[in-house]
Amino acid sequence: MPQVIQGYRVNVKPSDTTAESTYVSDTVVAGAAPTTVHYPTQYRSFAISAAIKNQDAANPCTFSINGQPAISLSAGADQNINNQSIVSIQVTPGAAGTCDILAQVTPIYLSTEQQRFNLASG
Numbered sequence: 001m002p003q004v005i006q007g008y009r010v011n012v013k014p015s016d017t018t019a020e021s022t023y024v025s026d027t028v029v030a031g032a033a034p035t036t037v038h039y040p041t042q043y044r045s046f047a048i049s050a051a052i053k054n055q056d057a058a059n060p061c062t063f064s065i066n067g068q069p070a071i072s073l074s075a076g077a078d079q080n081i082n083n084q085s086i087v088s089i090q091v092t093p094g095a096a097g098t099c100d101i102l103a104q105v106t107p108i109y110l111s112t113e114q115q116r117f118n119l120a121s122g
Contacts, residue, residue, distance in 0.1 A: 005066055006087045008040055011109045014048040014083040021048065021106045028091045028099045030056065036090040037101055045105035047086035052101055053078040059094025 002011045012019045024043055028035045039047050054061045054073045062070040063079070066087050073079055075094065086103070093099035 056097025
């Protein structure tokens with residue numbers, strides 16, 4: 001069933017085997033203001049899994065998925081978010097190191113999983 005996340009109609013389930021996917025990487029520089037990776041704008045896709053890696057060995061960073069409340073990530077730590085529909089990730093890095101976001105993205109489909117399956121199976 002399609003869902004609306006931050007104003008976008010998401011027609012793909014994170015575990016949809018009919019959807020193509022690829023990998024993208026974003027780096028937020030040390031000491032930057034809160035920075036948002038907006039997948040529909042930047043990649044014309046939705047993220048279905050992401051890893052956030054705090055490369056700052058001394059300071060925590062914070063991150064927010066789809067506008068939810070921010071979560072703190074301790075110095076040198078990483079967090080994986082798997083099998084989710086992700087429209088945006090906002091990161092506020094620490095002062096001494098970058099924050100890397102590695103994501104698996106899938107295109108923005110206009111069809112549903114069932115429609116793609118019916119088309120593929122004839």
